[in-house]
Amino acid sequence: MPDRWLVLSVRVPSDESTGELAEGLFALGGSAVHEDDDWLRTHLDPPADPKAFVAAAAERLRHLVGSEPELEWRWQADEDWSSQWRRGLAPRRVGRRVVVAQPWNEDEARALVAGVASPVLVVIDPATAFGTGEHATTRGALRLMEGVLAGGERVLDVGTGSGILALAAAGLGADRVLAVESDPESMGNARANLERSPWGRRVELVNDEVDAAYLARHGVPGFDLIVANVLSGVLVPLLPGFRRAISPGGRVILGGIMESEAPLVLDATSGARLGLEAEDREEGWWTGLLGRVDR
Numbered sequence: 001m002p003d004r005w006l007v008l009s010v011r012v013p014s015d016e017s018t019g020e021l022a023e024g025l026f027a028l029g030g031s032a033v034h035e036d037d038d039w040l041r042t043h044l045d046p047p048a049d050p051k052a053f054v055a056a057a058a059e060r061l062r063h064l065v066g067s068e069p070e071l072e073w074r075w076q077a078d079e080d081w082s083s084q085w086r087r088g089l090a091p092r093r094v095g096r097r098v099v100v101a102q103p104w105n106e107d108e109a110r111a112l113v114a115g116v117a118s119p120v121l122v123v124i125d126p127a128t129a130f131g132t133g134e135h136a137t138t139r140g141a142l143r144l145m146e147g148v149l150a151g152g153e154r155v156l157d158v159g160t161g162s163g164i165l166a167l168a169a170a171g172l173g174a175d176r177v178l179a180v181e182s183d184p185e186s187m188g189n190a191r192a193n194l195e196r197s198p199w200g201r202r203v204e205l206v207n208d209e210v211d212a213a214y215l216a217r218h219g220v221p222g223f224d225l226i227v228a229n230v231l232s233g234v235l236v237p238l239l240p241g242f243r244r245a246i247s248p249g250g251r252v253i254l255g256g257i258m259e260s261e262a263p264l265v266l267d268a269t270s271g272a273r274l275g276l277e278a279e280d281r282e283e284g285w286w287t288g289l290l291g292r293v294d295r
């Protein structure tokens with residue numbers, strides 16, 4: 001852990017650019033991206049030359065949104081941010097059955113779980129990987145997943161991050177879960193989360209990038225569910241491969257999509273012969289559940 005962080009904030013000029021800017025902040029090395037009114041904020045390892053770093057960051061973000069980004073930066077001591085943020089987290093129920101908790105508050109979680117019928121407790125150490133349960137896109141995918149998993153399924157989790165969706169899928173009854181993550185830095189956190197879970201053994205964790213070739217190699221026999229909470233720019237080109245990699249009654253959950261982007265994504269899904277069956281909206285984010293359309 002560094003002893004201080006560079007906090008970089010960028011003003012979001014329009015709803016449409018939120019996804020691209022969040023992706024840009026992750027690509028710069030941001031460990032988590034927070035939304036605060038019309039600003040996105042991330043914490044980065046301290047660069048040797050912060051002014052040059054911020055100038056290069058502005059240039060990269062300008063390419064993504066096509067206009068000059070409004071940026072602010074400051075230093076923050078580690079004690080101020082990461083430990084306070086971790087301490088402030090509390091177990092939360094998502095949907096009907098899933099409770100997401102942190103390793104140090106399992107007692108509190110057990111009290112919450114006591115009031116839930118057939119609870120699925122997912123314990124996640126909120127380290128650097130994305131997927132603490134604090135983001136609306138993760139929660140949207142969890143709620144939709146709860147409605148489709150009945151037990152015995154084969155699931156693919158594209159971009160597993162902390163492993164949160166893979167673990168929830170196994171807890172909701174999936175028999176085998178393939179959890180793929182392209183960022184090697186997330187693997188340690190995901191592995192630790194799997195190891196502390198009673199269902200971790202049903203999850204196979206792989207460091208790879210899911211693309212059309214990967215889906216063709218692993219999509220036989222088809223997956224009963226593919227869950228992909230990544231950005232729309234990553235999802236859209238993967239849609240035909242998702243369609244081919246699911247079984248006849250299989251489903252796809254797409255997340256990481258701003259509500260304003262949903263119509264464009266839905267155009268692409270119908271082109272890929274995937275039909276919308278349910279949707280979830282929270283804090284301006286859209287998550288869709290889709291099934292095969294045979295025509």
Ligand SMILES: C[S@@+](CC[C@H](N)C(=O)[O-])C[C@H]1O[C@@H](n2cnc3c(N)ncnc32)[C@H](O)[C@@H]1O
Nearest residue numbers: 130131138159160161181182183209210229230
């Ligand atoms: C928004 S995070 C989601 C994490 C977690 N699944 C959740 O729902 O909270 C997206 C993750 O997908 C990974 N990712 C993006 N494109 C990918 C790809 N083509 N194959 C595998 N992982 C990918 C990113 O590195 C990131 O960790």
